Amino acid sequence: MRIGLVDDRLMDLEKLKGIVSSVPGVEIVFATQVAEEAYEHIKKKSVDLLIADIEMPNLSGYELADMIHSHALNIAVIFVTANSGYAVHAFELNVHDYIMKPYTRERLIKSIERIMEKNRSSEIAGRLYIKRKNDIHIIQKKDIIFIERSGRSTTIYTKSGPVKTYLTLNELEGELRERDFIRSHRSFIINIHYVKNFSLYAKNSYVVMFDGIAEKAMITKEKIDFLQENYF
Structure with missing residues (x-):
C-alpha cells in the first residue's frame, strides 16, 4: 500500500x-x-x-x-x-x-x-435468499444498499431495485454478519459502503443519504458515534 x-x-x-x-x-x-x-x-x-x-x-x-x-x-x-x-x-x-x-x-x-x-476483500461475499410465496429471490449481499422495516413488511433496497419480504430486521441482521452492515436505527440496516452523507434530522438522529438511490434511511446519534470510533 x-x-x-x-x-x-x-x-x-x-x-x-x-x-x-x-x-x-x-x-x-x-x-x-x-x-x-x-x-x-x-x-x-x-x-x-x-x-x-x-x-x-x-x-x-x-x-x-x-x-x-x-x-x-x-x-x-x-x-x-x-x-x-x-x-x-x-x-x-x-x-x-x-x-x-x-x-x-x-x-x-x-x-x-x-x-x-x-x-x-473489497467485495462482500455471499448471497441472501428471500422466500416469496413459491419463489426464492437471490440477492447478492454486496448489492444491498439499505433495509427498511415499515409496518409488517421489510423492503431491501438493492442496486437493481427494491425487494419486499416479511422477514424482520432481527432475522435479516442474523444473515448479514459482515462488518459492512450495521443496524443504524430500530427500523433500518445500512451498508456503510453506499453512504453518501449524514444530515441532522433531530437532536439524536440523522438522515442517511446513499449513492445511486433517492430513498433515505435513519441513523441515531449513538450509531454515528459508534461509526466514528470503529469504522472511520
Whole structure:
C-alpha cells in the first residue's frame, strides 16, 4: 500500500513516519509539511492512502479530502487531528478514520491494517435468499444498499431495485454478519459502503443519504458515534 503523509508540525510528521514505516507491506511515497505538495501527489494518484492533519496553512486536510471525494479518486483518507469539530463532516467525505491527537501507535496501526484488510476483500461475499410465496429471490449481499422495516413488511433496497419480504430486521441482521452492515436505527440496516452523507434530522438522529438511490434511511446519534470510533 502506497501512503502519503502531511502535517505542518514537524514533530507530528516525524511521529507519523516512524509508525507508518513499521507497518509491513506499506511504502511512504511522500511525507511533507506542505499541503500543496501533498495535493500535487494526489492529483497524480500516486498514493492509496493519505494520512493528514486537518488544520494547516493555506490548504487544509479537509480540503484535500474534499478534492479526493469530489473527483471520486480511489484514495482512502485518515485524519489525525487535535480538532474534533470536523468529525461529522468527515463522514460526508467518506473518510476512513478520524483519529484524535494525542494517539497511540497501536491506534494508528490498527486503522491502517483495517484499510489493508478491506482492500484484500473489497467485495462482500455471499448471497441472501428471500422466500416469496413459491419463489426464492437471490440477492447478492454486496448489492444491498439499505433495509427498511415499515409496518409488517421489510423492503431491501438493492442496486437493481427494491425487494419486499416479511422477514424482520432481527432475522435479516442474523444473515448479514459482515462488518459492512450495521443496524443504524430500530427500523433500518445500512451498508456503510453506499453512504453518501449524514444530515441532522433531530437532536439524536440523522438522515442517511446513499449513492445511486433517492430513498433515505435513519441513523441515531449513538450509531454515528459508534461509526466514528470503529469504522472511520
